[in-house]
Amino acid sequence: xxxxxxxxxxxxxxxxxxxxxxxxxxxxxxxxxxxxxxxxxxxxxxxxxxxxxxxxxxxxxxxxxxxxxxxxxxxxxxxxxxxxxxxxxxxxxxxxxxxxxxxxxxxxxxxxxxxxxxxxxxxxxxxxxxxxxxxxxxxxxxxxxxxxxxxxxxxxxxxxxxxxxxxxxxxxxxxxxxxxxxxxxxxxxxxxxxxxxxxxxxxxxxxxxxxxxxxxxxxxxxxxxxxxxxxxxxxxxxxxxxxxxxxxxxxxxxxxxxxxxxxxxxxxxxxxxxxxxxxxxxxxxxxxxxxxxxxxxxxxxxxxxxxxxxxxxxxxxxxxxxxxxxxxxxxxxxxxxxxxxxxxxxxxxxxxxxxxxxx
Numbered sequence: 001x002x003x004x005x006x007x008x009x010x011x012x013x014x015x016x017x018x019x020x021x022x023x024x025x026x027x028x029x030x031x032x033x034x035x036x037x038x039x040x041x042x043x044x045x046x047x048x049x050x051x052x053x054x055x056x057x058x059x060x061x062x063x064x065x066x067x068x069x070x071x072x073x074x075x076x077x078x079x080x081x082x083x084x085x086x087x088x089x090x091x092x093x094x095x096x097x098x099x100x101x102x103x104x105x106x107x108x109x110x111x112x113x114x115x116x117x118x119x120x121x122x123x124x125x126x127x128x129x130x131x132x133x134x135x136x137x138x139x140x141x142x143x144x145x146x147x148x149x150x151x152x153x154x155x156x157x158x159x160x161x162x163x164x165x166x167x168x169x170x171x172x173x174x175x176x177x178x179x180x181x182x183x184x185x186x187x188x189x190x191x192x193x194x195x196x197x198x199x200x201x202x203x204x205x206x207x208x209x210x211x212x213x214x215x216x217x218x219x220x221x222x223x224x225x226x227x228x229x230x231x232x233x234x235x236x237x238x239x240x241x242x243x244x245x246x247x248x249x250x251x252x253x254x255x256x257x258x259x260x261x262x263x264x265x266x267x268x269x270x271x272x273x274x275x276x277x278x279x280x281x282x283x284x285x286x287x288x289x290x291x292x293x294x295x296x297x298x299x300x301x302x303x304x305x306x307x308x309x310x311x312x313x314x315x316x317x318x319x320x321x322x323x324x325x326x327x328x329x330x331x332x333x334x335x336x337x338x339x340x341x342x343x344x345x346x347x348x349x350x351x352x353x354x355x356x357x358x359x
Contacts (some may be wrong), residue, residue, distance in 0.1 A: 001075070003053050018068050019045065035344045044071055048078040055083030057095070062322075066097055069281070075099035085132040087137075087182050094130045094182065094211055097284045101127060104276040105168075108242060111274040113232065115220075116244040117260065119293045120277025121285035125218050126246035131179040131242070132214040141238065146175045149202045149216040149227070172199050175218060187195070202227060202250060211236035220245035220260045222252055228259025248296075 003026065016023050021034035023041040030046065032039045041189060045073065048067050049059050057063070067078035068272045076099040077249045082104060087094045096102040101123050108114045108131045116124035132144045174198065179188055191197045215224070217231055235241055245260045267273045280297065283290035 003059055004049055006059075011059060011061065013063060014064055015042075016043070017214070018064065028145055041071070051077075051079035055079060056057075056085070057082055057093070060273050062097070072101050073099070075167050076102060086127070087133050088194060089182060089184070092181075094126070096127060097123070098282045100276070100278050100282045101284075104278065105131065107274040108240070110270050112239075113235070113241045113243070113273045115260075115263070115273075115275045116242065116278065117247060117264075118282060119246055119248065119280055121283040121293070122278035123282065123295045124246075124278060125174070125182075125216070126239045127244040128216050129175070130182055133179075133182045135214045135240070141213075141240070142212045144214045145213050146172070146179075146199045146212060146218070147198070147202050147205055147216070147231075148172060148175065149220075149222045171190065172201070174214075175199055201230060204229055205234050209236045210234045210236040210239050213240075214223045214239045215239060217243045218245070221247050221250045221258045223259040224252065224256055225259040225262050228263050231261075272314050316320055
């Protein structure tokens with residue numbers, strides 16, 4: 001019971017704030033009072049939290065908040081979500097924290113190709129990496145391959161010093177960071193030297209067949225449709241692919257269409273391919289990140305420019321007006337800014353490709 005109360009009853013006070021029923025604790029006995037529906041809901045929450053604790057997970061303020069949210073939404077059992085262990089290292093366990101994240105993890109187990117699409121902070125890449133490490137540790141695959149396109153995020157970095165690998169390293173740093181959270185840092189260089197773990201830019205994937213591997217493509221919103229096709233067709237026997245990205249943060253040059261945007265329509269009816277959609281409610285960083293994502297979504301919706309109407313007159317029929325979709329981007333100012341950032345990214349991509357060919 002102490003684990004449910006928290007240090008100096010901090011968790012108990014949170015439960016009292018978020019539940020409508022009154023909570024009274026005496027020894028190891030907890031009593032709820034209030035309206036019948038509030039008492040029943042509070043009882044469900046407490047039972048789920050006890051189950052979370054019994055699974056070996058620690059009850060935290062975040063676990064209480066997410067458990068109440070899941071039960072309010074009528075989704076999966078919080079104990080089943082928060083008690084699912086993927087990878088453990090030195091007392092730290094990586095597990096899903098929302099119902100959608102659990103569905104995403106389950107989809108990776110059940111399908112050969114899984115797409116994780118959602119805003120920043122929803123655990124798309126992190127959980128995919130955890131499943132890759134788990135597959136390697138349980139010998140389901142013999143190697144992990146991590147890749148992402150080398151595209152700048154809207155700012156010009158200029159010429160980077162060092163060798164080609166040193167130039168590309170900053171773009172791949174988030175993948176290294178996740179690896180260090182899940183594996184012994186001393187073993188990572190040895191595994192990379194042996195080829196068991198490979199971290200490389202997307203351009204290096206062309207012409208390869210990747211067998212017996214767990215392959216993750218991160219930042220997939222910055223692939224073109226052609227690059228997406230190239231990557232997906234690298235799949236070999238005994239391999240699994242996870243593709244992650246956020247379609248609201250595209251930095252492609254020249255207003256190109258994102259491969260992540262079109263692939264869902266292309267592969268909609270293909271078996272053994274799954275699309276998991278995560279939302280701002282699945283953000284697991286600081287609680288403000290979810291609020292920031294929601295605020296930007298509201299702002300985008302409020303400032304979206306209406307499509308102009310054009311007259312469509314046919315002989316003998318009254319004039320009709322319909323939305324006109326020009327070939328160019330209709331949101332002029334924001335499109336111009338995006339094209340400027342994309343042009344900078346194109347220059348860097350060309351430099352990296354040129355150095356790759358000459359090395």
